[in-house]
Amino acid sequence: MAEAVTASNPTPRARVHAMKEYHPPLGCRDALRLDFNENTLACSPKVREVLGSISAGSLTRYPEREPVEAIVAAHLGVQAEQLALTNGVDEAIHVLFETFLEAGDELLLPVPTYTMYEVYSSATDARAVAVQAADDLQFPNERLLAAITPRTKIIAIANPNSPSGSVATRAQLLEIAKRAPHAVLLVDEAYFHFYGETVMDLVGTVQNLIVARTFSKAYGLAGLRLGLLAGPVEMMRWIRRVLSPYSVNSLALACLPPALEDTAYLDWYVGEVLAARTAFESALDAAGVRRWPSHANFILVDIGAQHAEFVKLMREAGVLVRDRSSDPGCDGRVRITIGTREQMKLTVAGLNAAVATLKLGRGKQ
């Protein structure tokens, strides 16, 4: 008979012990989903065709990512060895941090920014150094440059940034890369398609630059979990040592080429969102709700003390929006994803009703 195990539970690493749990507010999302910056409609019909044609037999094989990496690399104008596909950009961030961050290192983060940088860095022995943006939430360029030290190992910049929608210019990014040659500059272009400017063309030329892209936003494939990192060959070799060889599954790999090929669908969706964003900006202005200029498929708005009630009223109106109050410098602010013009009509109706009920903006007495 096996002996009873009496030891206490194994303890995790001290850093893991200190980590906060992260629970994205999923669940009951049976409404208009303007809370995660997803595509609010669908992926390309060409992707759906490929999905429907996948055989049971093909699922018995381990996924082979290299041929698809070559296709994606050619599409982006980089070499295949400069690119790695990942299980979403989240895995890309995780693997990048695991590859480079160790005790004594600093991760520089302009904040507010994408939550997962902080989550994954807190699992490493490095220290996250937050560089707070001013009230206008513009990219804090001067403060970031001043925060670079010999210990800076990674500088992570979402461009456009979430939740602010602000951007760092190409000149600013180049200056940062130059002033921190000992650090990796991660430029996370998750929202590239809604902005149109990129530093992908500098991959391999700027020796410390790594660019991330996702297929979760404009392409509408968040459920498939597809992202990528592109950077100098040598850095990508280190990253590949840490990256799981099979983390991008075969369904996702099969769907990538048709997603890339259907540029007409992508252009249509992006055009629709940009038109809807302009219309929604006018609606916010008419309602007297303060907003921050956005280069992405979402807008951050200032609701103030009644932010939780606002989110609740919007949910009752059938629209999910995201309370960003706990982000640094974002008290009272709510982020609203932009969908199609038709979908935003429901959002404007919900917004106007909430503004009147809570006596916000022009509804103030």
Ligand SMILES: Cc1ncc(COP(=O)(O)O)c(C=O)c1O
């Ligand atoms: C800036 C940024 N990077 C990365 C991601 C996550 O991308 P993925 O779905 O590919 O993990 C998000 C998602 O909201 C994001 O806002």
